[in-house]
Amino acid sequence: MRSLGAKINDTNGGYITCETDGLKGADIYLDYPSVGATENAMIAAVYAQGDTIIRNAAKEPEIVDLQSFLQKIGARVTGAGSSVIRIKGFDKKLKNVEHNVIPDRIITGTYMAAAAITGGNVVIRDIIPEHIISVASILRDIGCQINIKRNDIHVIAGSKLEAVEVIRTLPYPGFPTDMQAQIMALLTLCRGTSIIIETIFESRYKHVDELLKMGANIRIDGRMAVVKGVDRLNGAQVVSRDLRGGAALILAGLAARGETVITGLEHIDRGYYKIEEKLASLGADIIRE
Numbered sequence: 001m002r003s004l005g006a007k008i009n010d011t012n013g014g015y016i017t018c019e020t021d022g023l024k025g026a027d028i029y030l031d032y033p034s035v036g037a038t039e040n041a042m043i044a045a046v047y048a049q050g051d052t053i054i055r056n057a058a059k060e061p062e063i064v065d066l067q068s069f070l071q072k073i074g075a076r077v078t079g080a081g082s083s084v085i086r087i088k089g090f091d092k093k094l095k096n097v098e099h100n101v102i103p104d105r106i107i108t109g110t111y112m113a114a115a116a117i118t119g120g121n122v123v124i125r126d127i128i129p130e131h132i133i134s135v136a137s138i139l140r141d142i143g144c145q146i147n148i149k150r151n152d153i154h155v156i157a158g159s160k161l162e163a164v165e166v167i168r169t170l171p172y173p174g175f176p177t178d179m180q181a182q183i184m185a186l187l188t189l190c191r192g193t194s195i196i197i198e199t200i201f202e203s204r205y206k207h208v209d210e211l212l213k214m215g216a217n218i219r220i221d222g223r224m225a226v227v228k229g230v231d232r233l234n235g236a237q238v239v240s241r242d243l244r245g246g247a248a249l250i251l252a253g254l255a256a257r258g259e260t261v262i263t264g265l266e267h268i269d270r271g272y273y274k275i276e277e278k279l280a281s282l283g284a285d286i287i288r289e
Contacts, residue, residue, distance in 0.1 A: 001018065001040070001044060003026040003027075003028055004023045004024060004025070004041070004044055004045065004048055004052070005020055005021075005022065005023045005024045005026075005048070006019070006020045006023065006029075006044070007019050007020060011238050012246070013206055014131070020052050022049065023044060023045070023047060023048035023049070024048055024049050024050055025045065025048045025049060025050030025051045025052040025087075025089050026045075026048075026052055026053075027052075027053045027054055027055070027275075028041055028052065028053065028055065029055045030054065030055065030057065030058075031056075031057045031264075032056075032110055033056050033057060033058040033059065033083070033110045033171050035058040035060050035062060035063065036062055037058075038054060038057045038058040038085070039058075039062070039063065039066055041054050041142070042054065042063075042066060042067070042070065042077060042080075042085060043066075043070075044085060045087035045089065045231075046070060046075040046077070046087060046089070046090055046091065046094075047090060047091075047110075048087075048089045049089050049091070050089050050090065050289075051086065051087065051088050052086070052089070053084065053086055053087075054084070054085040054086075054087070055083065055084055056083055057079070057080075057082070057083055057084065057085045057229040058083065058172070058178065059081055059083065059098065059171065059172050059173070060172040061102060061105065061119040061128070061131050061172065062102070063081065063085075064080045064081045065101065065102045066080070066086070067079075067080035067081075068080075068099070068121055069097075069099045072095050072097040072099055073094040073095055073096070074090065074092070074094045074095050075087070075090055075094065076088035076090060091119050102128060102131075103126055103127050103128055103131075104271075105127075105128070105131040105132050105135075105176070106176065106178045106179060106244075106271070107271070107272060108124055108127045108135075109130075109132055109135040109176070109179045109182065110155070110179070110182050110251070110272070111124050111278070112132070112135060112136070112139060112146075112153065112155050113135075113139070113179070113182040113183060113185070113186050113251055114250075114251050114254060114279065114282075115144075115155040115156075115157055116139055116142065116144050116155060116157045116158075116161070116186055117157075117185060117186045117189060117251050117252075117254060118157070118254050118255055118284075119157045120155070120157055120161075120282070120283075121154075121155070121156050121157070122131060122154070122155050122282060123152055123153070123154045124152065124153050124155070125151065125152045125153075126151055126152075127151055127152070127153055127154065128151065129148045129151070132153070133173065134173060134174060134175045134176065135175070135176070135179055135183075136148070136153070136177065138164060138167060138183060139155065141162075141164045142158065142161050142162055142163075142164060142186065142187075142190055143157075143158030143159075143160055143161045143162050143190075144145065144156060144157055144158050144161075145158065146206055160191065161186070161189060161190040161191065161229075162190055162191055162192060162194030163187060163190045163191060163193055163194040163227070163229055164187070164190075164194050165195065165199045166181065166194075166195045166197065167180075167194065167195070167196045167197070168196075168197045168199060169196075169197070169198050169199050169200050170199060170200075171200070171273075172205060175245070176199055177198065177199075177200035177204065178244050179244070180196060180198055180204060181204075181207045181244040181245045181246070181247065181248035181249055182197060182244065182247050182248045183196070184207070184208075184211070184218070184225065184227060185207075185210060185248040185249070185251040185252040185255075186251065187227040187229065187235060188211060188216040188217070188218065188227060188230060188252065189230065189232070189233065189255060190227075190229045191229050192228075192229055193226060193227065193228045193229070194226075194227045194229075195224060195225070195226055195227070196224070196225040196227065197223055197224050197225075198223045198224075198225070199223065205220050205225060206241040206242055206245050207241065207242070207244075207245030207246075207248045207249060208225065210236075210238035210240075210241075210245070210249055211233075211248070211249070213236040213237075213238055213254055214233040214234055214235070214238065214245060214252055214253075214256055214260070215230055215232065215233050215234045215256075216230060216233060216235045216252070217229075217230050223265045231252060232256070233252055233255055233256035233257070234256055234257050234258055235253065235256045235257060235258030235260040235261075236256075236260060236261075237260075237261045238253075238260065238261070238262055238263075239263050239264045240262055240263065240264035240265065240267045240268055241264060241267065242267050243267050243268060243270050243271045245267075245272070246262065246264060246265070246267045246268035247271070247272065247275070250260050250262065250268070250275065250279070250286075253286075254279070254284055254286070266289070276288045
């Protein structure tokens with residue numbers, strides 16, 4: 001934002017204040033291909049004077065979808081899906097459009113993991129198959145049957161779930177960090193030892209202590225989690241401390257013996273719309289109080 005000409009004060013007691021007399025195009029290099037940084041730079045550059053180049057840009061499907069939207073409203077943006085995105089500054093009024101957001105690949109992956117951890121047989125409709133290839137690959141390695149037909153995916157849990165050697169979170173098209181917690185919940189019930197290496201975010205293992213309360217066998221060493229499968233999980237009172245960790249606790253609760261009570265639903269609601277209703281429609285014994 002500063003390279004585009006914004007004046008930003010981030011030392012004001014946890015508040016960020018931003019102002020500008022007008023943005024100017026710039027050549028931006030991201031030290032890390034962050035989705036949020038790429039999206040914000042794209043949007044800001046649309047009304048900047050001159051051309052902007054974003055190098056080492058994120059390649060996630062959401063970036064491509066944002067470009068599609070910006071192009072529809074009249075912005076001149078190209079390159080999304082590659083490491084270099086180019087934006088030509090625009091000084092005219094943009095137009096109103098209708099745009100359908102792409103299906104959420106993390107929600108898709110979460111329901112795939114829910115089918116696997118419960119021994120289920122579930123069809124998830126209206127997805128984009130290429131967006132969830134990495135998750136489907138892991139579930140196949142664990143022992144699930146995955147069938148993709150057009151925009152539907154059919155997940156059939158295996159009778160015996162096996163551990164996987166190493167899962168490493170990576171930028172797209174690698175395994176998404178936003179599926180790490182849900183897959184960890186599944187791995188707690190897989191036979192053998194699995195290793196997860198979190199390369200994207202620090203402090204992304206807040207769900208581990210809660211899974212331990214349910215009987216999981218997990219050891220954390222820096223960015224690495226060693227998950228040894230157990231015969232069963234037990235219901236417990238647990239706390240959702242972030243969005244994806246909360247989803248993982250729901251999955252663990254579905255498979256656990258006894259009742260699981262999860263608090264901190266405000267985190268889960270950030271990313272899932274009425275998740276309890278969708279799971280209940282599949283046969284889960286789950287209610288919100």
